Amino acid sequence: MTDVSQIAPRDKAEILAQALPYIRRFHGKTMVIKYGGNAMTDPELQADFAEDVVLLKLVGINPVVVHGGGPQIETALNRLGKKGEFIQGMRVTDAETMEVVEWVLAGEVQQDIVGLIHQAGGKAVGLTGRDGGLIRAKKLKMVDSKDPTKEHDVGQVGDIVAIDPSVVSALQDDQFIPVISPIGFGEQNESYNINADVVASKLATILKAEKLILLTNTPGVLDKTGKLLTDLTAREIDELFADGTISGGMLPKIAGALDAAKSGVNAVHIIDGRVPHAMLLEILTDQAYGTMIRSH
Numbered sequence: 181m182t183d184v185s186q187i188a189p190r191d192k193a194e195i196l197a198q199a200l201p202y203i204r205r206f207h208g209k210t211m212v213i214k215y216g217g218n219a220m221t222d223p224e225l226q227a228d229f230a231e232d233v234v235l236l237k238l239v240g241i242n243p244v245v246v247h248g249g250g251p252q253i254e255t256a257l258n259r260l261g262k263k264g265e266f267i268q269g270m271r272v273t274d275a276e277t278m279e280v281v282e283w284v285l286a287g288e289v290q291q292d293i294v295g296l297i298h299q300a301g302g303k304a305v306g307l308t309g310r311d312g313g314l315i316r317a318k319k320l321k322m323v324d325s326k327d328p329t330k331e332h333d334v335g336q337v338g339d340i341v342a343i344d345p346s347v348v349s350a351l352q353d354d355q356f357i358p359v360i361s362p363i364g365f366g367e368q369n370e371s372y373n374i375n376a377d378v379v380a381s382k383l384a385t386i387l388k389a390e391k392l393i394l395l396t397n398t399p400g401v402l403d404k405t406g407k408l409l410t411d412l413t414a415r416e417i418d419e420l421f422a423d424g425t426i427s428g429g430m431l432p433k434i435a436g437a438l439d440a441a442k443s444g445v446n447a448v449h450i451i452d453g454r455v456p457h458a459m460l461l462e463i464l465t466d467q468a469y470g471t472m473i474r475s476h
């Protein structure tokens with residue numbers, strides 16, 4: 181955590197004064213925050229994250245947290261002697277992997293975040309997409325990104341069919357902070373593993389969120405030389421996809437971010453969750469962080 185006593189009083193006052201117009205502008209607005217598994221590996225940063233979420237709630241903003249947990253699932257699979265396999269950013273999910281995904285996301289990661297928010301003085305409620313019929317899904321049909329005639333079978337990976345946000349809205353109205361695990365349910369009550377960026381992006385659209393913030397473990401989207409791209413339009417994103425600059429977990433992240441921007445979410449940012457309080461600084465100060473995704 182930053183040692184606040186080291187900041188000069190004048191600078192502190194400056195930061196607080198700067199926040200006021202943002203607090204006024206965002207009062208009563210919903211912000212969907214995707215907390216990536218790669219950004220949650222440090223306990224101190226996790227505590228900072230929980231404090232930021234609580235502060236947002238206290239100043240009248242409605243944060244909705246969607247969490248990931250890719251690295252945490254990987255550790256659990258390794259303990260069972262299994263190794264995760266990804267195709268186009270999605271984990272190939274057989275029945276045993278699905279069990280591990282549910283147990284790690286809903287049982288461990290979500291409950292850790294709920295506990296940290298409580299410790300920071302907030303009231304969080306953990307949900308999966310099953311709760312309140314939140315996320316209805318079906319098996320994802322994955323078409324190869326280079327050869328559209330080819331399909332990949334990625335097992336129980338879910339494609340979102342519908343989101344019923346009523347449970348999230350009810351919790352918000354009651355001053356709770358929803359913490360959502362990216363697990364959906366199908367017609368036969370089967371479970372689906374859904375990429376957390378995809379869930380966060382769809383939820384931001386459905387909730388008509390003011391902002392979608394995706395916290396990850398890079399400074400933002402980087403070009404081929406490793407330089408940060410501060411601003412990206414749909415056309416520029418197409419080019420990055422085509423020339424292979426974007427790969428792995430960044431594929432669903434950018435695709436989801438662009439979808440949300442095109443569907444009316446005012447501001448979509450991919451920022452570095454390893455920087456203490458990055459989210460708070462992005463929302464409540466003039467400082468721009470990471471990559472902003474624009475619809476055109």
Ligand SMILES: Nc1ncnc2c1ncn2[C@@H]1O[C@H](COP(=O)(O)OP(=O)(O)O)[C@@H](O)[C@H]1O
Nearest residue numbers: 216217218396397398401402425426427429430
């Ligand atoms: N052009 C790019 N810019 C930044 N990161 C990229 C890019 N292409 C691929 N990546 C990868 O995407 C990762 C972030 O996605 P992911 O591992 O799914 O994280 P998270 O757990 O936050 O969702 C980065 O750590 C990086 O390895």
Ligand SMILES: CC(=O)N[C@@H](CCC(=O)OP(=O)(O)O)C(=O)O
Nearest residue numbers: 217248249250270271374375376
């Ligand atoms: C289908 C799919 O890939 N699901 C992800 C769900 C967790 C996630 O998205 O975690 P991050 O945000 O930390 O990457 C997985 O199994 O890893």
